[in-house]
Amino acid sequence: MPSSPIRKLTPLANDAKARGVKVYHLNIGQPDLPTPQVALDSLKDVDRSVLEYSPSPGFLSLREKLSGYYSRFGIQLSPDEIIVTCGGSEAVLFAFLACLNPGDEIIIPEPAYANYMAFAISAGAVIKTVTSTIETGFALPPVEAFEALITPRTKAVLICNPNNPTGYLYTRAEMNRIRDLVKKYDLYLFSDEVYREFIYTGSPYISACHLEGIEKNVVLIDSVSKRYSECGIRIGALVTKNEQVRDAVMKLCQARLSPPLLGQIVAEASIDGTEEYAAEMYEEYVERRKCLVDGLNRIPGVYSPIPMGAFYTVARLPVEDAEDFCAWCLSDFEYEGETVMMAPANGFYSTPDKGKDEVRIAYVLNKQDLQRSLIILEKALEKYNQVKR
Numbered sequence: 330m331p332s333s334p335i336r337k338l339t340p341l342a343n344d345a346k347a348r349g350v351k352v353y354h355l356n357i358g359q360p361d362l363p364t365p366q367v368a369l370d371s372l373k374d375v376d377r378s379v380l381e382y383s384p385s386p387g388f389l390s391l392r393e394k395l396s397g398y399y400s401r402f403g404i405q406l407s408p409d410e411i412i413v414t415c416g417g418s419e420a421v422l423f424a425f426l427a428c429l430n431p432g433d434e435i436i437i438p439e440p441a442y443a444n445y446m447a448f449a450i451s452a453g454a455v456i457k458t459v460t461s462t463i464e465t466g467f468a469l470p471p472v473e474a475f476e477a478l479i480t481p482r483t484k485a486v487l488i489c490n491p492n493n494p495t496g497y498l499y500t501r502a503e504m505n506r507i508r509d510l511v512k513k514y515d516l517y518l519f520s521d522e523v524y525r526e527f528i529y530t531g532s533p534y535i536s537a538c539h540l541e542g543i544e545k546n547v548v549l550i551d552s553v554s555k556r557y558s559e560c561g562i563r564i565g566a567l568v569t570k571n572e573q574v575r576d577a578v579m580k581l582c583q584a585r586l587s588p589p590l591l592g593q594i595v596a597e598a599s600i601d602g603t604e605e606y607a608a609e610m611y612e613e614y615v616e617r618r619k620c621l622v623d624g625l626n627r628i629p630g631v632y633s634p635i636p637m638g639a640f641y642t643v644a645r646l647p648v649e650d651a652e653d654f655c656a657w658c659l660s661d662f663e664y665e666g667e668t669v670m671m672a673p674a675n676g677f678y679s680t681p682d683k684g685k686d687e688v689r690i691a692y693v694l695n696k697q698d699l700q701r702s703l704i705i706l707e708k709a710l711e712k713y714n715q716v717k718r
């Protein structure tokens with residue numbers, strides 16, 4: 330299995346910290362905002378004598394709340410169509426294990442969230458990628474590129490929308506193209522929509538669940554990690570109107586017994602009464618996005634498209650080997666006792682040599698830290714290009 334491109338350079342960051350260098354983490358998508366107070370309070374109010382297993386598909390009360398939550402986005406689901414998982418991560422793994430046989434193929438636009446690769450390998454499935462490019466802002470590659478990869482083993486298309494790592498948001502026309510492809514070849518559509526709250530352009534959010542005619546093909550991956558700043562409670566969901574898929578997923582759920590009990594209590598408390606929280610969070614990310622993207626594009630030789638959603642961007646740097654540059658920032662560079670850690674983007678591509686001069690940057694730091702990171706990045710690029718030439 331490949332190492333995570335997000336964590337690959339961690340030993341170098343630890344060494345830098347041990348030398349007393351402050352490291353700004355632009356590499357990881359762990360939101361820094363406080364978790365909603367109602368969620369924290371629900372944990373304090375836990376009044377149980379036994380912290381027991383919960384039902385394998387998750388508490389009915391949570392699934393009912395989730396059903397109400399999805400209806401706010403125009404997605405009508407009964408609680409039975411929602412299975413609570415141990416994070417979106419387990420939902421991805423269970424979707425692969427339930428729908429694919431070893432050797433089956435999934436087509437994914439790259440760059441892509443790197444853990445899909447690890448889960449596909451765990452399920453014996455094979456990932457085939459169509460490449461989206463920075464020049465088009467990482468728009469959906471043409472349908473012909475997907476069709477060129479279709480073989481008798483192709484069973485699914487996977488999209489992440491809004492996208493990690495690119496921040497791209499698929500348009501209605503693009504979603505319709507995906508729908509037509511899925512329908513034509515009768516494929517599963519795995520749609521990872523864990524960033525639906527993070528859409529900044531006013532463009533409509535088109536869920537895979539909004540697409541007509543492929544209701545039974547869609548498996549939605551969801552998570553509370555990002556939208557409520559609750560990465561540690563490990564609660565996600567696998568949602569599908571396909572009963573056979575649910576039956577297969579339930580066998581896996583029964584084998585792992587139960588999703589986290591305390592996490593479900595917190596997730597349930599977070600669904601209602603967090604509108605103000607969501608609005609504040611949204612404003613904060615709008616400003617951070619502007620601060621980061623404007624700042625990046627002001628640095629000579631750096632280019633970042635304007636991401637429409639999530640809290641990442643993939644930027645091109647004026648270096649030949651971004652992985653070497655990211656490692657060098659941690660091992661050989663500091664500016665006034667500080668440096669930056671970024672994720673080299675080549676780890677998000679499976680095509681060799683793609684993304685070699687790109688990095689993924691997460692904007693989950695406050696604006697002051699982001700501004701400081703941009704100054705450090707500019708100094709680092711200047712120095713690196715002097716040293717390397």
Ligand SMILES: Cc1ncc(COP(=O)(O)O)c(C=O)c1O
Pocket residue numbers: 358415416417418419442489493521523551552553554560563564565
């Ligand atoms: C696109 C995407 N999907 C799924 C996940 C998994 O999230 P979790 O397991 O915390 O729900 C992440 C986490 O970063 C992600 O970025």
